[in-house]
Amino acid sequence: QKEVEQDPGPLSVPEGAIVSLNCTYSNSAFQYFMWYRQYSRKGPELLMYTYSSGNKEDGRFTAQVDKSSKYISLFIRDSQPSDSATYLCAFRGGFQGAQKLVFGQGTRLTINP
């Protein structure tokens, strides 16, 4: 079983739609949960960072973590064509020495005007 599962898509939605992106994970040691956005031929850019179950909102973006189900989500409200990118979930352990991030495969998202 992979440590992180993320549907690669592609996902295509009309402008203004609500987008839901998801990842599941199997490693109970993961304590920090992140979403990165990556435009084509660019480096990943940190969007959301959280370490607890529940919701965290930042503008049009909401990150949701359910540790009991080992499931995280990213919601994008009022999606814009500029949101078209690959979205990567990422995880890190909370114990000393677990410094590396483990990434999902990425979901390629296209927002159609």
Place this chain on the structure above:
Amino acid sequence: DTGVSQDPRHKITKRGQNVTFRCDPISEHNRLYWYRQTLGQGPEFLTYFQNEAQLEKSRLLSDRFSAERPKGSFSTLEIQRTEQGDSAMYLCASSRINTGELFFGEGSRLTVL
């Protein structure tokens, strides 16, 4: 904040040649990471430094790969005797100590012919 800088952005080389990539992290960041990303996949951890000490290396980092961070500032990643399977985007990231918030550079794309 000038961000993480990587050079060169794209390198084309013939199989068997050596290549070197350079990364300049955000100046106040103690930790520096190297990741590799192939098409359609998420970044995979290669190695990381805290100041000048290399603290963890992935099994992906074969003996043809060597990374250094001699003065705790910039880092280099050298690949000797390149193989076609080394073709990928090599990403550098930096962070402060004890935070999972990694800031990535634009990446160095390697093409091995």
